[in-house]
Amino acid sequence: MGEILIKTFAEYLQEDWTPEVAQAWVDTYMTISGLMLEGAGVDVAVKLEQPEIKAIPFTPLTRETVSPKRRRGGRKMRAVSEQLNLSKVTRPILKPIKLIQNSFKMILDWFWKSPTWLVAISIASILAILFIFIPDGSIISRLLSYVDPISIMAALILYIKESPDRKKEFHYQAWSVIDAAHGVKVSPARIIALQDLNEDRVSLNNLDLPGAKLVRINLPKADLSEANLTKSDMNHANLNHANLGNALLARVNLTGVNLSYANLGFAKLSYANLSSANLCYANLICADLRDTNLSGANLSNANLSGADMKNAYLTGANLEGANVSEYDLRGAYLKGAIMPDGSKHA
Known part of the structure; x- marks a missing residue:
């Protein structure tokens, strides 16, 4: 595959295909191949050197030269290969992100399911712990010195927490209006x-x-x-x-x-x-x-x-x-x- 790729570049670029460009593409291709083989768990030593380019006849791949069945099979194999390689590369990156998402979801679930008094006490306790244990002169300590903004933030959190209760109260009032107008033609x-x-x-x-x-x-x-x-x-x-x-x-x-x-x-x-x-x-x-x-x-x-x-x-x-x-x-x-x-x- 590497030889065909290099040969294709050479055919199309012609005078722009210099030895330096050729070596750069060979190094790039061999590095990527090595990483992909390593990610797939294949124990193969990859040499970063320019392979000998054999004299192979070049035929541009077009829809006419490739059969429909081969095109479909090629697309399917490429899709599977890309998916496997992508999962190998992205799994270590996505694992901590998924852990953070799950933790955040647990906090949100606790926030909405817990009573308001428990959320208020928890916020106050967290702020108190930060006041006691954060060293003086640190960034967090300086932020905590602004008591008013923190109080506003705590009040905002409690306001958000109580929004479902306020909505329930609003719905109750709306139904009360409807019930009170029962039998009244115009309301x-x-x-x-x-x-x-x-x-x-x-x-x-x-x-x-x-x-x-x-x-x-x-x-x-x-x-x-x-x-x-x-x-x-x-x-x-x-x-x-x-x-x-x-x-x-x-x-x-x-x-x-x-x-x-x-x-x-x-x-x-x-x-x-x-x-x-x-x-x-x-x-x-x-x-x-x-x-x-x-x-x-x-x-x-x-x-x-x-x-x-x-x-x-x-x-x-x-x-x-x-x-x-x-x-x-x-x-x-x-x-x-x-x-x-x-x-x-x-």
């Missing part, structure tokens, strides 16, 4: 509380808000599975990618709502108003859509398999690419609707 505070909880990825499943006014509420990716929102007003709400599986949505005002990519499987939507709603790519498998107003709704690429659409109003709706059979659509009003195949219903 702006309830809307804000629901949005804040959803931003923190708190599940809203089994939410019980029948008849609530939630106009333009912003709940993307919300988990509202099995929620009871019967007769509520959610017109122009943002519920894209939300999970409303098995939710009770009968007679809900969902005019202009964004339900793209939402899950509405087995949801009860009878007599709901979904006119001009965006339901593209929505999952409506086995949904109850009896007497539902879907006029002008965008149902492109939605999955309506098994949905009950008896007396559903789909006038002017876009069903292009939707997964729905003629059997499922047999009881719906389809005047002016764009059918799954792209044709317009007569």
Whole structure:
């Protein structure tokens, strides 16, 4: 391999291939070979001297001169060789780094799992030990002389430690606002509380808000599975990618709502108003859509398999690419609707 490499350089560099350049490349190649053999545990003595370059015919290696099978085999062997050599070289370097990572992980786990009073006492004890045992005049001693910055740092650490407790308290207050507004039709505070909880990825499943006014509420990716929102007003709400599986949505005002990519499987939507709603790519498998107003709704690429659409109003709706059979659509009003195949219903 070394001879072929040197010969290749000589063929391409020609007048630039001086004896000094040749010897430098030979030394480099032999050194690397020796290190690789040593890393692989092969007891081979490598001589750092220029080998005799035999008169071998030079043929440039191209995709045409190498068979596909040989190319694949060569790539596989190179990948395995590189991986083995890399692991030999990097293992001694990565071992202390991994030890530091594991130690840091253990400290973090202890920090978050331990009670606040224990963390505070531990920090105070560490500072006290440093004050007692660090020699005067050292860098650490001079740093510790700045008591105020250290106090601020300790306070910051405790603030970070208590952040999960503060978040729990915030969530408790948000749920208290929602519970206090139960039975109240209009409550702006309830809307804000629901949005804040959803931003923190708190599940809203089994939410019980029948008849609530939630106009333009912003709940993307919300988990509202099995929620009871019967007769509520959610017109122009943002519920894209939300999970409303098995939710009770009968007679809900969902005019202009964004339900793209939402899950509405087995949801009860009878007599709901979904006119001009965006339901593209929505999952409506086995949904109850009896007497539902879907006029002008965008149902492109939605999955309506098994949905009950008896007396559903789909006038002017876009069903292009939707997964729905003629059997499922047999009881719906389809005047002016764009059918799954792209044709317009007569």
